[in-house]
Amino acid sequence: MANHKILVIDDSRVIRARVRDMLPNGNFEVIEASDGIEGIDAIRAQKPNLIMLDFLLPRMSGYEVYQEIQSVPEFQSIPLVMMSGRREELTEKIQEPFEFFEFIEKPFEQKELIGAIKGAMAKARKVRPQSATATSTSGGDASAEVAALQKQVEVLAKEVAALKVQNSKILAFIKKKLA
Structure with missing residues (x-):
């Protein structure tokens, strides 16, 4: 029985097979999803230890899957590798540096x-940090958020x-040149 579940969400069967073949032999179970909706369903049902997510997907884009992952605290702790053939596609939606996930450009080597993993x-x-959408508003969370914002203000100043x-x-x- 595999100890680690790796979910590969990519509409390309070739990429899903490539990831499976590149992983070291061991206790890995590779779960595959061919679109974003299947991917979200697999995250909920399978509780993977790692998610490999293509940015361009049918039915629900990789960006929408990423937003869903970020909105659910339980999913946020799952390591995430975003994949795309063009980095620019990703950076149009998500600014670098990528703080919560790793990026790998396709095609990639082992x-x-x-x-990236x-x-x-x-x-x-x-x-x-607590997100702005979090419902928790205890004093500790608010003061930490205020401190983080103050640091940002100092940097901007x-x-x-x-x-x-x-x-x-x-x-x-x-x-001087005009004089």
């Missing part, structure tokens, strides 16, 4: 696949100050 496992262990300095230098240069 070494890249193993590296290891990276996804490390990212899945990170403690996630430094960036604005640097841009102001840069803008002043550009204006001085233009005035």
Whole structure:
């Protein structure tokens, strides 16, 4: 009996077979889904230890599956590897750096696949901040969220100050050239 369930959600039978063949021999059970709806159903029913998710899928896109995973706390802890033939397709919807999942560009080699799986496992262990959609509003969560927002404000304030300095230098240069 396999100890680890790996769910591969991809509309390409070739990619699903390729992932299966590239995994090291051992205690792996590869579960396959050919579209996003089958993928979500498999996540709920099978409780996989890892999800390999194609970004472009029929019936329910990989992005919609990703959003569903992010909205369910129980699913958020499952390591996730997003796959796509073009990184730009993914970055149009999800900004880099990818904080909660690993990305692998198709086609990929075994070494890249193993590296992506290891990276996804490390990212899945990170403690996630409470999302804005969470219903929990205890004082600790709110204060942690406020502290995180204050840090973001500090970073943005430094960036604005640097841009102001840069803008002043550009204006001085233009005035000098016009004089």
